[in-house]
């Protein structure tokens with residue numbers, strides 16, 4: 001090491017200019033001049049208009065903004081479910097334009113956990129089966145998937161509901177089950193789109209606490225789009241999406 005240098009315990013990464021928190025940890029997301037437009041009736045809808053964002057591994061970030069400002073569109077792009085119309089998106093240093101659809105799907109399955117406002121659980125199956133299902137479809141053995149699902153339910157405080165049909169769970173419990181499902185592949189990042197949008201205040205608080213705890217204890221990065229000040233307040237970084245650009249708010 002040269003005098004004054006910092007031992008980061010790994011390869012030297014290029015200097016970044018994304019604020020005081022950067023520099024220590026490797027880049028998770030880097031977005032440069034990302035543009036996203038949709039064809040509306042008659043005219044184009046410009047949703048993201050040259051957006052830039054740097055997120056490091058283990059970060060937690062809230063994206064707030066008015067309804068229709070593009071939060072879901074941004075999360076879809078971060079989840080590689082949609083492609084930017086222009087601009088660049090890198091995930092862990094790989095430019096997504098260099099991956100074909102199959103490679104992107106693999107990356108998504110292995111590294112990214114999704115939590116939506118609506119949980120998309122199947123009511124007639126048990127909580128345990130719902131959490132295990134995707135892994136089984138992905139080729140995991142039934143027993144291994146059920147064992148891991150049981151661990152994940154424990155992690156979100158739902159071990160006691162494993163054998164209940166999902167239809168019997170409360171809204172807050174369903175959302176925690178959806179979080180357990182998103183944790184099955186041990187993702188690098190959880191992308192949550194208004195995860196407390198359908199919950200009452202108490203259950204919203206529980207979900208906010210859970211996401212903050214998963215970030216702190218496991219180092220899973222979390223990016224949430226939310227209107228909930230309690231949830232936004234638990235994230236280390238906060239961005240406002242306005243006029244197609246992101247503004248990081250100091251706190």
Ligand SMILES: Nc1ncnc2c1ncn2[C@@H]1O[C@H](COP(=O)(O)OP(=O)(O)O)[C@@H](O)[C@H]1O
Nearest residue numbers: 038039045047066067068069070071072073074
């Ligand atoms: N597939 C689509 N086709 C056309 N317009 C879309 C599509 N998806 C989103 N939009 C428009 O893009 C804008 C941003 O939507 P969205 O990302 O869902 O915002 P938010 O999540 O912040 O409420 C809205 O005006 C919406 O109508």
Ligand SMILES: [Mg+2]
Nearest residue numbers: 071072073193
């Ligand atoms: Mg939305």
